Amino acid sequence: MKKISRRDFLKIAGASFAGLLAPEQLFSLGKADADRPNIVILLLDAFSAKHLSLYGYPRQTTPHIDTFAGYSTVYHNHYSGGNFTTTGTASLLTGMLPWKHRAINYGGLVKPELAGINPYTLLGDEYFRLAFSQNPWPDRLMGQYYWDVDRFLPPSAYSLAEDTQLIEMFKKDRALASIAVEDFLLPAQDSASAGSLLLGYINKSRTLNETSKKQTLAYINNGVPEIMDPGYLIPYLNENIYDGVLSELKDLASRKQPYFAYFHLYSPHYPYRPHNRYRSLFRDDGYAPVSKPDHPKASGLTEQFLAGQRNLYDRQIVQVDDEFGKLISELDRDGILQNCYLILTSDHGELFERGFVGHGFQLMYEPVLQVPLIIHAPNQTKRRDVFSPTSNTDILPTILSIAGREQPAELDGRILPELGGTADEDRPVFSMVAVDNPAFGEIKKAVVSMRKRNYKLIAYLGYDEIPDDFELYDLDTDPHELQNLASKATGVLSAMKEELFACLNNADL
Secondary structure (H helix, E strand, O other): OOOOOHHHHHHHHHHHHHHOOOHHHHHOOOOOOOOEEEEEEEEEOOOHHOHHHHHHHOOOOOHHHHHHHHOOEEEEEEEEOOOOOOHHHHHHHHHHHHHOOOOOOOOOOHHHHOOOOOOOHHHHOOEEEEEEEEEEHHHHHHHHHHHHHHEEOOOOOOOOOOOOOOHHHHHHHHHHHHHHHHHHHOOOOOOHHHOOOOHHHHHHHHHHHHHHHHHHHHHHHOOOOOOOOOOOOOEEOHHHHHHHHHHHHHHHOOOOOOOEEEEEEEEOOOOOOOOOOOOOOOOOOOOOOOOOOOOOOOOOOOOOOOOHHHHHHHHHHHHHHHHHHHHHHHHHHOOOOHHEEEEEEEEOEEEEEOOOOOOOOOOOOOHHHHEEEEEEEEOOOOOOEOOOOHHHHHHHHHHHOOOOOOOOOOOOOOOOOOOOOOOOOOEEEEEOOOOOOOOOOOOOOEEEEEEEOEEEEEEOOOOOOOOEEEEEEEEOOOOOOOOOOOOOOOOHHHHHHHHHHHHHHHHHO
8 A cells, every 4th residue: 555645644634624614614714803814924044036037037946936926015126134044034033133133143142122022022912923943043033032932843843853852941041042052062063062072972973863764765755855054963855844834824724813923944045955856957058147256255166166056056946936836725725825914035045156155254245135025915816016125124014014013113124015114215225244243242343235226335344354345336237246336436335334334333322
């Protein structure tokens, strides 16, 4: 007898459950009133807008997302507050710029006095609130308001790893326990840095042994499983993760309470490991992006290596798009989308240029900052497009507006256009990387990006090894950021610098 897979079981169970109910009954499950609609954020880690066919990428990477966009609102110039997970995610969850929330270091936390500014606390217990991040850093951020989350899944949920996380024993102090256990006592990613070398080695060996059989089976069926980097040893298969998201959303829809759910999914984050059936995509398609000079802080990777990594990344985007398409089909069939704001976005993008692969460090170019934002409103049937610049700090104020909640004075973000806000072409949009700066000290060493209309300023603060303190680009005429206008458009440079430093000076008061 053929063995039934987990996905088949979910489909059979879902169909059986749906068959017991008339369509109007299924739609009524978890139906919120007009003042308290259901809200879901699906965030795909390291998902660059510049690599999505939806936004004009020459490779057909996102056909299912393209279809979803056909009955959603698409934001074309949407930026993350940072170029890596901690800062980008904190900006989204707090609605504040990095120099205010101060989660600016790798694995850092939001300033304690501002930790209450988040969707879980501000939406309140009228909503059933779910949190799930495969990436431990956003899990840590959300641990700062653990008691305002009704269902808090660990990063290992729906993975091939056993759910034996030590931090689950310290629910009252989840964020601090995450730092103590994962970064110091038992860091699976680097036993040499463990508080106890013996415990670090034992933990790493135990984790590998527990998952080896599952990984072997997964490899036979699908290829190399994705695994979280830098070595968090949580191997997973994307189909299992998306099945998990589906089952959680079906459970939420069965409740009589409106819900808010945040899903932070790891793929297509590095290391890029697309399943076997995707590994021949784009191999000989002739695509050759514009060559760009190496950045002073890059490691000088060759164009050939960049091309190979780019191919793997694009293939994994196609894989993720397929899973997203299956998820949306199931949600649409069950009527869940009819009463739900579904927000698809990312925490940052990815770079394959200037001698560099990945994200973070001091590189602040468009592919690592510009992220997708596609929002489907309840019963929306037509596509709307927004081209004015927006920031991921706008997500929280928009959620609060949708739910009829007050806007805290601390917010830097604005309500998004087409969802209650107005477009502002003159608005400056900021992003920052400050991993070399003390978390709560004056901003002296950082790279800040400022987008205003067609111009983009990159300011290198405190980096003597970078020859140019400022880069200025006209993105309308130079979308690849190749012509630095800092020495030519001096009037524009001066005005943008003045506005940027005024913001930073106020932040340091």
